[in-house]
Amino acid sequence: MLDWALFIVAIFICIALFLNLWRLMVGPKLSDRILALDTMYINTIALLMLYGIHMGTSLYFEAALLIAMLGFVSTAALCKYLLRGDIIE
Amino acid sequence: MSFLVETIISILLVFGGIFLLVGSIGLARLPDIYTRLHAPTKASTLGISGVLIASMIYHSVHTGTFSVNELLITLFLLITAPVAANMIAKTALHQDTKAIERTKGQELMETIKERRAPTLSEEQTDTTQENKQV
Structure with missing residues (x-):
């Protein structure tokens, strides 16, 4: 079950990262791009923690x-x- | 690892993943920067907290010793997210970014931008109060 949860959440976070990337490229003003970059950091942390659970290492x-x-x-x-x-x- | 612990970790992970996705969808779809600020700073922070707490429980059970390392990142993100959002909102105000039509109190935006508290001269204070009454 944990493997399935990891798989589903990884897909969610990858979609989220693509949406952030889209906002980073499109974003009409500079402040939008900064906000997109800030959100990308948070999503990257989540992806790294998922990989840590998957490999069983801290x-x-x-x-x-x-x-x-x-x-x-x-x-x-x-x-x-x-x-x-x-x-x- | 027992079934109960695995269930708790899975529920926390899916909870966090859904909130992260909702935050990013909000970032992509909302109409202007002032509304867009809401989605990542609130939903994403909650989502990352869920993922990090799931990771903390997993490593505590996996290694057999209680580890609170991940709580450090959770606390750090909970403290810094509002600060970063405030600075981004200030930057947007500084660059004269327009809000959408429906936003209330738009006539105050100029005043907010130029406010230099707490040392206001008397003339500036008067204009500030006038603008607030409008």
């Missing part, structure tokens, strides 16, 4: 933590750059 936890932290920092940096014209004032 090795991918560190990768997911790194993606979460760098994702937030990059979103903040992009928004700060667009808002103020500078990242660290």
